[in-house]
Amino acid sequence: MVSPHAGAAPLPLPSPTPGAPYARVKQHLKAGLAAGRWVPGERMPSEAALVAEFGVSRMTVNRALRELRSEGLVLRTQGVGTFAAPLHKVSSTLTIRDLQEEITSRGHQHQAVVHVQRAEPAPAALAAQLGVAQGSEVFHTLIVHFENGVPLQCEDRYVNPACAPRYLQADFTRSTPTQVLFESTALWRAQYSIEAARPTAQEARLLQIAPAEPCLVVVRRTFSHDAAITIARLVHPGSRYALEGQFTP
Amino acid sequence: MVSPHAGAAPLPLPSPTPGAPYARVKQHLKAGLAAGRWVPGERMPSEAALVAEFGVSRMTVNRALRELRSEGLVLRTQGVGTFAAPLHKVSSTLTIRDLQEEITSRGHQHQAVVHVQRAEPAPAALAAQLGVAQGSEVFHTLIVHFENGVPLQCEDRYVNPACAPRYLQADFTRSTPTQVLFESTALWRAQYSIEAARPTAQEARLLQIAPAEPCLVVVRRTFSHDAAITIARLVHPGSRYALEGQFTP
């Protein structure tokens, strides 16, 4: 047969399962895993076995298995075999969205009030984290974000000037620091810390909440290669904001 | 040439870049994106162009591009082309680990105290969320987890009996509810909500904290297919616990 499609019968062929062959193989295995057909750690059919079972080429079943592995559903070891992944590791991932994107996607109005936008000498601890000389100037912004007039986030941010020399020229009532910083930078990595804490006196005032109200505090450090780009402290009133996410294996 | 390797020159050939060809193509594009060679939204080389440039087969560049898309770095549209992904979406993912795993991986001691472990008639709201008849019995556990003797998490959990009939027989001082529930279930999905809030009076007492201390509250609903397995409210003292995570594109 010259090609998989050229050789197909001219009839519409009641396809056993719709979709591309690699997807059918993948779906079959996924269903088996969901049904507990293979206990975690148990050996699963080899590529050769699946080739025989489905009558497809090895590349096709290989792709199905490769994707299942990238989804964390199976473990594969060269020379050994494919195994159902032990799902004991209940670590999962949560999606964090950009606040402004979140607000506008809800169809609500986003508004930003800029309280600080200037260069400042960096305190020692901060200078170390940003990787700049102690006492050298860094950019500092303090912005409060509103959703339909309600203060939702207090964003206290320091930026490494070497990474974004024009940062202070931006109009943060129109675009957000995130947009300004990352519109040109393509690849970066970030560290998060999420905790519950009381706001500082200033934060309570800016967010118009009681000083004792619990707040969700996200600290985000962003790096490009090894240079630190920015450190942000994002404070949200606990009564008005929750991080939500989904996880599907 | 019969095979890519069979046809290779007998010389060791100073390989231009180490690694598999598809990985080289992928890495080349990734580096270009990191360097800003293509502005977000800009058109990138077609598969045919990359085939010519790297002297590899189309399947190979296709795999590289497919993986880049699954990593969210490029967008592809059939009949149109491949484009650098707009990085405006600064949504990122955060890893949530199982608390017990976290404690033991720190080399610390984990301890659990069980305060409630019984079947109860489900309140209306809960019955709806678990998808059981109102007033029917559900399993309820209330467990406090300690790290080296310090209370770190108050776990209030309801379980759908149909999904785990033997749940109440477990010894939760030895294994955790998570382990008991998911040692057999292979595929599931979960919804998270993370917020800052004050503890209830009972929670404050169990966690040995002041009633006004901010707490990090994680509510996790877990489903299998469409049946709800369990709903858990995990309360952590803000002063003792933070969720931490990394994000790399």
Place this chain on the structure above:
DNA sequence: AAGTGGTCTAGACCACTGG
């Protein structure tokens, strides 16, 4: 030595988009 996964190729057909 046999079995397994990891990878590559050359060429093919298809569906879709755009001019």
Place this chain on the structure above:
DNA sequence: CAGTGGTCTAGACCACTTA
């Protein structure tokens, strides 16, 4: 129509593990 991505194949060579 030409160009693009989406997919499949049959066969190949390799590295690795296990017996």
